[in-house]
Amino acid sequence: MPVKNKSRRTRLIVIGFVILLVAGIGFGSWWSVDTVRSSFPQTTGTIKLKGLTGPVQVKRDSSGVPQIYAATSEDLFRAQGFVQAQDRFYEMDVRRHLTSGRLSEMFGSSTVETDAFLRTLGWRKIAQQEYDTKLSASTKKYLQAYSDGVNAYLADHSGASLSVEYAALGFVNDYKPEKWTPVDSVAWLKAMAWDLRGNMQDEIDRSLLTSRLSAQQIDQLYPPYPYSRNQPIVDDSAITTKTTSTASTATTATTTSAATAASNVESQLSSLSDTLDEIPALLGPSGNGIGSNSWVISGAYTTTGKPLLANDPHLAPQMPSLWYQMGLHCTTVSSACPFDVSGYTFSGMPGVVIGHNADIAWGMTNLGADVTDLYLEKVTSDTYLYDGKQKKFSSHKETIKVAGGADRTITVRSTNNGPVISDRDDELLKVGDEAPVTTSAPDRGDGYAVSLRWTALTASKTMDAVFEIDTATDWTSFRAAAKDFAVPSQNLIYADTAGNIGYQAPGQVPIRAKGDGRYPAPGWDSGYRWTKYIPYDEMPTEYNPARGYIVTANQAVVNASKYPYLLTEDWGYGTRSQRITNLIKTKINDGGLISMDDMQEMQNDSSSEIAKLLVPILTKIDIKDDKGDYIRDAQKLLETWDYNQDSDSAAAAYFNAVWRNTLKLAFGNKLPKELRPEGQCLTVPATDQSGPVDDLDGKSQLVRECGERAADQAQPDGGDRWFEVVRNILNDKTSEWWVTSPTAFYDKDSDKPRTTRDQLLAEAMKDARYELTSKLGKDIDSWSWGRLHKLNLKNQTLGISGPTVVKWLLNRGPWNVGGGEAAVNATGWNAAGGYDVVWVPSMRMVVSLADFDKSRWINLTGASGHAYNAHYSDQTTKWAKGELLPWAFSAKAVTASTSDTLALTP
Template identity: 45%
Template structure:
């Protein structure tokens, strides 16, 4: 057994320490309370912090959320660094090792593949270039933040003072000591954010892998176009000038199957920090004052990310006691531990939210590589090479050679080299985040913005990851802006891996200009909704953003709910929160009637009766929801497991809603036939009947034969799992850091998007990672909730105190009652 077997995030212990750990369990249990309390932050009284120019006051409410007040911006960000470190330094330290490709320094040889993948892409190398490009003011804020983190480190030199995780790590790696924090550590984190929100990279690989078993036209059947006729895009009027992309279909090149498989394995090796793949999305919408009870806008946001313990978000407020050009911040919202400023939130004039725009910002180029050269336009060019040394706890350093073409690093070589075969032998990744940019500048400009023009100016700097930005201000204006560096391809639409040797698919030098990206302000309908749906109909827009949108089930449900609420009366903050909690399954109205037409006998017929009057709501106590989702899971398996390689099989979600909807109208389509049954040709009704029977059998085994006693919440559960030790395989260690499981409503592509992976089961793998409703009539009435809590310290009262409220859809006031006061003095 390897010392640590990496899954997305966790760390496993080696057999050589199991005996020691088990022997220490009793001792650990006895001293854990003493140890963890040593790392709890001081939240009252006074502390001397070198580097401050004046006093800083930090108020915390019952949830432990800090509101920081200072006279100078440098003091404000120094204090933010200190507070982040107080609550979340282990998380920060772990993240910077992820982004630098240095996990093996902490956890040993088992994380080598993770480090190789990151080093091959060179996240930190790009961040070094970005740091030099940032404006002087931003670099000053980053420096101040780093000083605050390091002053906390100096004041807490022992592992037991920093976090329980360090005490546990010491059992495996006694020599580890965290380094001082640097501005580069903060900037590099933005690469992780960009990676996890990178759009359709996996779709490109899945298409190519599926094409190894299916003809191209059948693969394209699995990627239907966006249903503009029934699901509205974000921007619905106007045109934007710009060159139209070349839509000519390319013949599938030499497959390079092995290289693509290796590339997929390399991408799987990259530790997920926000979560990636199916389930990652977000909702945001804004309603103008003409439709609200207060006469001023309301704005809602809930990003959908992988669940983690602690939550990826950290709530905070940053307040200049007197605003001026030198100290221009009065902002409250959600930050990332390790990064100064606020990512999503509100200041005293505006509020803003993010959802993933998901443009196609990466391409996989199949390359022909021979020795140290690669083919390009008929000539063999020299590969660019560099060496990366990876230090390994408990072992010898490992050196890798990273090879790069003009298109990017050869990502398949993370696993092992491919022998030349005369076709594609390598895969290069071209990705916008591997070009240095100024996203860090954008964060502070967003925080300072006081009107639409300043907001747009800040958005123009937000290059990766490209996000849908929604906006509202106290003057009554609402708006939407699509920012980001989005490439212009010489040829093709970015949906398939392309041959690099022809040069025909190269990116043009300049991306889509910012002034050609979609935007709208004060639309006549009085609201704007984004939920990873299509931004704009390509019939009205020239440049290519992507063809791989979410298919609009969440966005259309939000639009429909807003229409209903506006017809009934004025929208309130409570209305916005209620829509965030909507659990309706948008595909039920299509699939349930089809199921009802199939002749069915036996106990599964009784289960199907549950669906007769079901409205599609997926509440935790719902028996129909439990059965419907089980049928959906078994239907996907019955339809596609025989036709697709494992990596390309459906995990669920609204793309598969559209695929299956089309197949329901074609009862003899080849996908209905199970190619594993020789001499038998299955049709639609055969597969639907078997899915209902298999679903009944599974739930009867798990939940009992009384179909009316089934509960969706007995299947659809969330375990808050620590990103490092949460899946150690050692029960007592997991008990220290994990919390749950607990039932949660909703489902993938419900508005309340607690997603699950149909390939694996019903357990939740993506969540609304936070929720926010900003009230521009009185910003002190704005509300928020986090998935877990403010603290990263196990057993601290604020470690997961928001989780129960989150599961119930309840929220806390952003302006919480002050219960603690800490003064930092120079």
């Protein structure tokens, strides 16, 4: 939430001063220290909790992680709400204001545009529909009990006793948190689904690329999945789909038609992309790079004789961590109180999302199914075209309340495809102004708009699924629970104490009559509507595969040629998944058994797969160096490198700089202006609808084009899609992509020299040497990857846009870390913006099905959301070192690890 005006900045300076005052920094005020400590949770003694029917125990270990014991389900979730509010209420409150489009009530005018966009999507309204019409009676009962627990905490806490942030907010406005509701919890699932929504950005970017690149060139930048090299999750033999009659009929013709229509609204799509970039990234940076690892190994190949299961979701680093560790235990497990579960939860939502109970364990990674489609709409002021007829928009008004400012009222319009999201940007109101008329689209008339169809905008039963998974006891009940997990579509892995392992793909995945979802579709043609969802019984699944293991890391789920439905064409490219698979296979083929330590070591594997491809070429290039061995000394670092991206590795630092500069030279400087960094200007040939525009001498006219995108969104991000792009051109030393000059690239008759692969790579090595000299110094021996590759943890509100002193108080870091982009230890960085860590293994767990008390886990930060609490970031240093903490589960083990016990009584 960036600072956008002086009044906003003034308010934040005041907030910073108040936080300093409350914290007692520089004032030596003992009462101020006591004030900030007043928000810390009471973890010992006794508290009366309104609504309880019996006593509840909250046992916390030395990391502050709570295990709750209650006699009834309602008491269990009432206590969960109370305890999470103790540790994380500010985080919970910000989240519910985000999901309901009400951030401006807390933070003023700077968040109005975000609120307007989220009101247009209508997350909160869909969550209300789910609660009213879809969820079971037991789920509603649990949600209400959770809300009652939160509200019991709020009844006795306000201002500074809630958190230091509220003390500051209360000083600059009259904001006071309102009561928690069940719908506040349900709405968080929409935020999850948004950040895991699939390929919307790819749809936009492919369309924008049509302004400069040919269809063949665009396809080169989005290559097909390498099925022959990187194994999908599910073997062909496991595909048992019963019918192919309703499979997608996407064809090149329909895709081309949609792409042509999309090219008519380049300015609108570019502006929409910028609008999407402004929406706070809850789980990952603008939805890009979101990935995860999970794998499960049969007991036949483990040292315990029972399955081992690992999971580490890759999400945006933030303070506090997105996850909250917790155990929920009925003192006597029965049908009336069926919970005995431990794992990772979301603050603000009851239940456990990832973890294990007494019988099964499960993990999740993002399936990446294409569950969003953008539709181009031919519009007038109050109608849109559909199958040759004008239809009225459905519309309603929304009022956004703004702290310290005037209310703002917006009109939300929808077509039969979905909400018109282009209404939320001033530039998008000029729809069609620059669009050429083509045969694939109606006359632009008043212009075009952009609407969104998305599975999460249909009410579902995902909240039911959370509780059903928590209480599942075997594969049959687990699959039945997964059926209700509608959005976001996930890869679910499974293991049980009986020795079984499995995989299930749940979720609502649309079937399209025409089109493949790669480009925005013509909204005026009903042929591009969704027809139905893939039947659950025909979603990919696998149980006890003969190979003895299952790996999911965002790769293709199934071989597209063997499966009759289209899940997506925008998979991750399998770099991480195949590395994990190879590590497992090597161990098994060598006759060894896999231990808990082996699983943990795999999670920390930092091997660079793109380095294995490029380094043998880089080390053979003859460097022409007019400064003696200045470049050659850096090149020598690669000759003995083992490809591991350890924090102290100088070679890893240099290689990643070479990779970044290679991408910039080969691809980034050839992108259309809509995808280049704002302010970056290039001289390129002029074009119109028919192609290049020639001058009187037959040479292409040249124009100066300046970039329009934010710097961190403009260049290739360096992920494993780019690994595949480079792999496919690596043996073609004269590929047009190796041309370093944009003018020579666009204008084949250019007088500019046409460089080859080795010339471009030599230039990238030279640029990398100079870049690292400026960043790390001239002495190569002092270089390290960790000095470039830093993790900073930021409070997601004041820690991002507050004054420097506030950031210092609320944020933590940096940590110098190893790992890297598309490594198993996926401390991802965006080559467009630099080397800082932008997504991480947000938690790690390894579960032993032979003895749950031998399981291990770690969180990115800590249990507490209070900036000065001992558990604010106490797990981060261990996390950075790849360490895991013991994970007690049985009552005996929990008691042995307990540091504090709190009694909650009626």
